[in-house]
Amino acid sequence: ESLRKASSKEKEEVKMADDSPPPDTYFQDHSVANHGRRRNKNFENSKNQCLGKRDKSSAGRIDPYAVEICGLINQKFEGYYTTSSCAGRCFLYQGRGVKSSHNLAMIASLDNAAQQQTHFVRFRVSHDLVRDATRYFDLTTLESDPSGGGDPIRTIGQFENKPGVDEKEDVEPGNEASANFQQNDSSAPSTNNDESLSAPNDQSVWLRFEPFILHVACRSLSAAAALMSAARPAFKNVGLTTWTATGDGAKFIVAIWGDEGIDMPLSTPEGVPLFASNQTEWLASLVNERHERNWEKIDRFVEAVRNMPVADADDCEMEQGDNGTDNGSGGVRIPRSFDVVGDVCLLHAIPDADNTEEGIQAIGEAIMKRNKAIKVVALRQSNLVGTERAPGEDGIRIIAGANRVPLMTSHVEYGIKVAVDLNHTFFSPRMGQERLRICQQVARGEHVLVLFCGVGMDAMQIAGRTEASSITAVEYNDVAVQCCIRSKRFLERNKTVKCAGAAERLEIVQGDVLEIMPTLPRQHYDRVLAPRPKEGALDGDLGNGDSGNEFLQAILPAMKPNGGECHWYDFVSTNEFPTCDRTRTFLERVCNEHNLEVEILHVANAGSVAMRQLRVCVDFRIRPKSE
Known part of the structure; x- marks a missing residue:
């Protein structure tokens, strides 16, 4: 009765009130969303802390035959991380x-x-x-x-x-x-x-x-169920050992073990x-x-995990709306693919629709507004060129923030900080999981050689997070060597590093790899990292030359012949991965020339370098040929 007597203005206000969601529902929806974001953030922090810790096993490393499954779970999926394993x-x-x-x-x-x-x-x-x-x-x-x-x-x-x-x-x-x-x-x-x-x-x-035994932390019950379904065809003993479903720290531990x-x-x-x-x-x-039989089951499990769908997109650092705009950025479309190096956001491309001066500037300001930790937004304008594989002085344009020349920053990865010159050195934060995978394989007491070390993140990680006896890092680029020296000073002052004498065990050598290798001790190194640069037309499935041959010929005499391991980087097409038969044949041929047998331990995808072209890391072990 009162509504019939109300004025038209009052009727309109009542209608608007009826159409709006109840206040309790509105706040409840936002509370649920915030709770979900906190859970995801806490899980991400737990994952970084767990994977960043030193290996407390007796060998100080992941077992060689467990490297592939652990690396696959930790790299491919945001909602999982391994807590312990034995092959x-x-x-x-x-x-x-x-x-x-x-x-x-x-x-x-x-x-x-x-x-x-x-x-x-x-x-x-x-x-x-x-x-x-x-x-x-x-x-x-x-x-x-x-x-x-x-x-x-x-x-x-x-x-x-x-x-x-x-x-x-x-x-x-x-x-x-x-x-x-x-x-x-x-x-x-x-x-x-x-x-x-x-x-x-x-x-x-x-x-x-x-x-074999493996423990994996899962972010949700559905993620745990998916992993258990993938494991059961290979292993009978699969189940949940820990179930914490309340609060912001929800976590589920799946145990998988053989029989x-x-x-x-x-x-x-x-x-x-x-x-x-x-x-x-x-x-x-x-x-x-x-x-x-145990390794065959692990291989079947690896294949099942490789075929699991990826539920989480990991190519965007910011929360995106349904229309591709960044929340809180005023409707500006943020590119979905970019790198964050220290306090610098490095864009690789701008969408054609926004490729104007006003659009580029708006994107830079929106990124800095959304993430207060970013002080500079830059756009890469040229491909990586030269032996340094760097964009050069004019290859990067600063579109927002402080005008740094050269564009220097310090980047932290699992508690280890390095100095990076983005103009004159090559560094990719996307290879952080690959660096972690390598670091987890370094055993206690090993002598490690890191070739083409760049700014030294691989070498610093090994020195600060493992008990390797010695780490020798070799780099040709003068600017990268200066970054290495500065990073070594960071390592000396890093109080979070628990390995005593981390900086003292690290030696930085400047020079061309092919000239330095003959001066290094023969049959001395337990492990060699060889992330060699792409050699243009000599590399890839369409290459017309023996890519990497002279490097491998120089590396093998420095490795311990009975069990020395090498992480050899090569470039393949997507249809060659993961078997990489061409690379395997090449390694077997060169090792055979040195009277060595080669055992391929693992082939890892280390990232894309072009359309349908991948950088892969082939982990192999050498032994003297049996009579």
Whole structure:
């Protein structure tokens, strides 16, 4: 009745009020959206913190056969990250066989009877095939030859670097058990306490094989379900181990583990061997068959994960509206692809519709308004040219912010800061995940050679986040070398770096790679990074030359011939990836000339360089040719 008597103005106001959403619904929708953004941001921070930490395993690196699956999950998907992994291993052990019982300090505090109940020592841990069965299963040499042809025993401590200690040095008498504890248990103390231990009466030695295991943090329950569906065709044991669905820190942990296992005695409690010397090859076959079946399942899992749909777009740093405009930018269309290097936003192209002076300036101002951390917005106007692979003095135009000449900034990646000259050096933040993948493979005590190091981010990451014995970085570009030297000073003052002597272990060498390589020690480096530049018409699937041949010929003599690893970068078409048969054939041919066998460990996509052209990293290991 009151509405019928209301004036037309009042009627219009009532209609507008009826059409508007209820206040509670409006605020609730915004609260839900903000909550979702906070959850995503917290998950992203957790991912960066977890992947940026040092590897606390005994080797200090990801197992070679787990690199591909871990790299694929961490790089391809925003909603996942790996928290722990093991590609499968075999070892000999004495004692209960319970991992939680091999803390030396705890055992030393017990009486003899209790020590016998808690005693657990592992020997000859190997994540690879047993290649010398006689040596590996010789129980009389457990103390004199603790590695037995398995993984090298890392003698550098878990949380400190001890300069001058080589992983191939003989373990001092009396320290063999301590070396094995430190090799396999992150909780083992760095000092040798095994003198206080009484040897247990049970001298039996057991053989164990443990299959693949992987733990992955997922941002949502639907993401966890998708990953479990991809894993189940290869692995039977898949499930959720942690479910935190409340608050801004929601997270789901998926555990995936294999079912290939062995646990069998090799000797009696009196120490008498149960198998004759002519049966060692049979024992090795039991282990190697399980390794190979385990790796086949990992390969099937990798293929299933590679075919999983990517739900999250990762080529845009800002939240975009449905119409392609940036929220809070006044309706200006922000390009969906750009790089953020330090406090500089680097655009690679401008849409044709906005390619005017007013449009370009509006885009620059909108980006700075949206992200207060950005102080300069620049537009790259030329391709990367010359041996420096840099745009040059006139190749970058500043469209908003401070006018810096040259365009210098400092970029932070997983807590490591480097200086970058965007005009005269090559640096891409898009390769951050690739640098992380490489860093995670560097084992404790390795000697690492980084070629074509640019501004030095790869070398700084390895020095600051691993316990490599030495890192040698080689670069030709004078401006990049100056950036490296400045970055090394950053590393010296970086209080977040927990590896002692990080800067002292890093050596920067300026010069042409082909001229520097003959001056470096031969058969010295455990790992070589070779992110070589593209050689124009010599490279790619349409190349007409032997791309990279002279570089590889120079690199191989510097690598350790028995197990040295190289991260070789090449350029392929999209239809060649991921098999990259042309690159594999090239590597096999050159290694064969040096009387070496090559084992391809992994092929990683390191980014696009042109339409349907990829930069790939082929991780390979060399060994002397068998007679």
